[in-house]
Amino acid sequence: MAKKDIDWENIGFGYIKTDNRYVTNFKDGKWDDGVITEDDKVVISECAGVLQYSQSCFEGLKAYTTEDGRVVTFRPDLNDARMHDTCLRLEMPTLPEGRFVEAVDKVVKANLDWVPPYGSGATLYIRPYMFGSNPVIGVKPADEYQFRIFVTPVGPYFKGGAKPVKLKISDFDRAAPRGTGHIKAGLNYAMSLHAIVTAHKEGYDENLYLDPATRTKIEETGGANLIFVDHDGNLVIPKSSSILPSITRRSLHVVAEKYLGCKVTEREVLLSEVEDGAFAEAGLCGTAAVISPVGSIDDHGKVIYLPSGMEKMGPVTQKLYDTLTGIQMGHIEGPEGWVHVIE
Numbered sequence: 001m002a003k004k005d006i007d008w009e010n011i012g013f014g015y016i017k018t019d020n021r022y023v024t025n026f027k028d029g030k031w032d033d034g035v036i037t038e039d040d041k042v043v044i045s046e047c048a049g050v051l052q053y054s055q056s057c058f059e060g061l062k063a064y065t066t067e068d069g070r071v072v073t074f075r076p077d078l079n080d081a082r083m084h085d086t087c088l089r090l091e092m093p094t095l096p097e098g099r100f101v102e103a104v105d106k107v108v109k110a111n112l113d114w115v116p117p118y119g120s121g122a123t124l125y126i127r128p129y130m131f132g133s134n135p136v137i138g139v140k141p142a143d144e145y146q147f148r149i150f151v152t153p154v155g156p157y158f159k160g161g162a163k164p165v166k167l168k169i170s171d172f173d174r175a176a177p178r179g180t181g182h183i184k185a186g187l188n189y190a191m192s193l194h195a196i197v198t199a200h201k202e203g204y205d206e207n208l209y210l211d212p213a214t215r216t217k218i219e220e221t222g223g224a225n226l227i228f229v230d231h232d233g234n235l236v237i238p239k240s241s242s243i244l245p246s247i248t249r250r251s252l253h254v255v256a257e258k259y260l261g262c263k264v265t266e267r268e269v270l271l272s273e274v275e276d277g278a279f280a281e282a283g284l285c286g287t288a289a290v291i292s293p294v295g296s297i298d299d300h301g302k303v304i305y306l307p308s309g310m311e312k313m314g315p316v317t318q319k320l321y322d323t324l325t326g327i328q329m330g331h332i333e334g335p336e337g338w339v340h341v342i343e
């Protein structure tokens with residue numbers, strides 16, 4: 001056992017093939033026992049359900065090395081519960097009780113040499129996913145599925161500090177009102193690609209999607225929820241049934257209330273409030289970056305600059321970030337059950 005010889009600080013956010021992955025198959029109405037394997041290749045029928053009708057979903061979480069050298073994950077039970085909800089909505093089989101977290105633990109243990117060391121800023125990204133694997137040509141759910149987990153080390157999201165991002169109010173929609181916006185389905189990402197490529201060409205970092213029914217309310221970006229801080233330092237979180245329930249955002253809600261003593265309100269947030277200057281700070285939250293500060297929001301040429309500016313995180317956002325990452329890295333005591341020790 002020796003850590004891989006990797007320049008941890010400079011690896012970026014890309015796929016690096018590690019030694020081991022977890023695979024389990026669903027057939028004849030049940031899951032097999034699951035194995036750790038070195039085989040990174042997936043061999044499926046040319047007519048597999050996932051290839052024809054995109055029956056696939058995923059999760060994303062990280063393993064960290066804490067200050068005292070433990071390897072931990074953060075609230076993996078919530079990834080398990082969210083994948084369960086996603087599978088039900090996509091007519092996919094759910095995993096047996098307890099299997100998700102057990103499989104995450106196994107695959108991290110089988111790749112311990114790939115877990116970046118404490119202090120490097122890098123982490124081990126964990127990607128559980130499931131897809132319909134048997135031939136499907138008439139439109140219906142597959143009968144057979146594969147659930148896999150691979151891991152890949154990822155570098156610090158922000159090199160040299162978090163630079164505020166530039167958002168654009170998108171002309172595209174992310175999620176229909178009673179559609180699939182609240183689940184982690186691959187199809188939500190497939191249809192966002194044209195919008196994000198377009199936004200990048202125009203010089204923006206991300207698209208900010210509005211509610212598709214009225215186009216007046218803030219939803220989220222392609223892969224992160226939004227939070228706002230008002231001028232009294234309190235947290236305002238957009239609420240909608242088509243926003244993906246981010247675990248980072250739900251954790252920040254608790255951190256703001258219990259650790260920072262902020263008032264937290266989850267409610268519909270109108271674009272017009274943002275334009276009228278109701279907020280002092282805004283941030284994007286998700287597993288990858290924890291929080292990315294928002295610098296500006298461009299609504300068709302009318303640019304809203306958040307008072308926190310284009311250089312650094314606002315003070316409340318910074319405190320939220322420091323507290324949550326402190327809990328994840330083990331130097332701040334988290335609420336019961338948040339830090340799951342693997343090794």
Ligand SMILES: *Cc1c(COP(=O)(O)O)cnc(C)c1O
Nearest residue numbers: 223224225244246247248286287
């Ligand atoms: C995964 C995801 C997020 C972030 O969720 P976390 O659980 O915090 O990583 C936010 N929005 C969308 C659309 C996502 O797919």
